Amino acid sequence: xxxxxxxxxxxxxxxxVRLRILQLLASGEVxxxxxxxxxxxxxxxxxxxxxxxxxxxxxxxxRRAVWVHYALxxxxxxxxxxxxxxxxxxxxxxxxxxxxxxxxxxxxxx
Amino acid sequence: xxxxxxxxxxxxxxxxVRLRILQLLASGEVxxxxxxxxxxxxxxxxxxxxxxxxxxxxxxxxRRAVWVHYALxxxxxxxxxxxxxxxxxxxxxxxxxxxxxxxxxxxxxx
DNA sequence: GATGAATATTGACGTCCATCGATGAATGGG
DNA sequence: CCCATTCATCGATGGACGTCAATATTCATC
Numbered sequence: 001x002x003x004x005x006x007x008x009x010x011x012x013x014x015x016x017v018r019l020r021i022l023q024l025l026a027s028g029e030v031x032x033x034x035x036x037x038x039x040x041x042x043x044x045x046x047x048x049x050x051x052x053x054x055x056x057x058x059x060x061x062x063r064r065a066v067w068v069h070y071a072l073x074x075x076x077x078x079x080x081x082x083x084x085x086x087x088x089x090x091x092x093x094x095x096x097x098x099x100x101x102x103x104x105x106x107x108x109x110x
Numbered sequence: 111x112x113x114x115x116x117x118x119x120x121x122x123x124x125x126x127v128r129l130r131i132l133q134l135l136a137s138g139e140v141x142x143x144x145x146x147x148x149x150x151x152x153x154x155x156x157x158x159x160x161x162x163x164x165x166x167x168x169x170x171x172x173r174r175a176v177w178v179h180y181a182l183x184x185x186x187x188x189x190x191x192x193x194x195x196x197x198x199x200x201x202x203x204x205x206x207x208x209x210x211x212x213x214x215x216x217x218x219x220x
Numbered sequence: 221g222a223t224g225a226a227t228a229t230t231g232a233c234g235t236c237c238a239t240c241g242a243t244g245a246a247t248g249g250g
Numbered sequence: 251c252c253c254a255t256t257c258a259t260c261g262a263t264g265g266a267c268g269t270c271a272a273t274a275t276t277c278a279t280c
Contacts, residue, residue, distance in 0.1 A: 011124025015268080016117045026197045033226060045269055047228055066226050066277050077198050081191065087136045088187050125238080143256065155239055157258055176247050176256050 006083045009076060012056035017041060018049050022072065025059065031067040116193045119186060122166035127151060128159050132182065135169065141177040 053059040057076035163169040167186035
C-alpha cells in the first residue's frame with residue numbers, strides 16, 4: 001500500500017518540518033511527545049505530519065501504552081534510493097554534439 | 111545555490127509530472143519540444159516545471175539555437191542520496207524494549 | 221468510572237502551487 | 251523584413267496542503 005509511483009514518499013520528504021522529524025528519528029525510536037518538544041508546531045499538526053510519514057511508508061508507528069513510538073522504516077528509504085538509482089544509473093548521457101539538428105522534431109510523423 | 115536544506119529537491123521530485131520528466135531525461139539529453147510530446151500538459155506548464163527542476167539543482171538547461179536541451183545533473187542527485195544516507199546510516203535503531211517508561215518525559219530538565 | 225495524559229479527528233482558514241490561455245521574447249529561414 | 255517555431259512570462263483560477271483551536275478517543279491509574 002506504499003507503492004504508488006514513489007512520488008508520495010518524495011513529497012513527504014519535501015516538507016522541512018517532516019524532514020526534521022526524520023532527522024530526529026534517525027537516532028532511534030522517539031515518541032510523539034518528545035518530538036513535540038523538539039519542534040515548534042502544535043500537537044494536531046504533528047499528528048498530521050506523522051500520519052503522512054506513516055502513509056508514505058517512511059515511518060512505522062508502534063503503540064506503547066498511551067504513547068506512540070515512531071521509527072524509520074528502512075524499506076521505505078530503500079525504495080527512494082532505488083528510484084534515484086534508476087534515474088541516474090542507465091544514462092545514455094552522451095549529449096551528441098555532432099548533429100546540428102537537435103531533437104527528433106523532424107520526421108516524427110508517420 | 112542548490113543548497114538550502116535539501117527539502118526543495120525532494121519537493122521537486124514529489125510531483126508526479128516532474129518525476130516522469132526526470133525519467134524521460136534518464137535516457138539522455140532531451141529538448142523541451144520532445145518532452146512536450148511525451149506529456150499531456152501545456153507548454154507553459156512544462157516551462158514552469160523545468161524551471162522548478164533547474165532551480166532545485168536536479169536538471170541543467172543548455173540553449174541550442176531555438177531549442178533548450180535538458181539533462182540530469184548528477185551532483186543534485188548525489189546530494190539527495192547523501193541526505194537519505196544520513197537519515198538511515200547512523201541509526202541507533204535499538205527499540206529498547208526493557209524500560210516500561212517510554213520517552214524521556216520524566217526528568218527532562220537539567 | 222472518574223481523572224489525567226498522549227494522541228487522533230474535525231472544521232476552518234490562509235497560503236502555496238499546478239494548471240491554463242494569452243502574450244511576449246529569442247532564434248533562424250525565406 | 252516578415253514569418254514560423256520554441257520557449258518564457260503574466261494573470262487568473264481551482265485545488266491541495268500546512269496550520270491551528272476545539273473536541274473526541276485511547277489508555278493507565280486510583
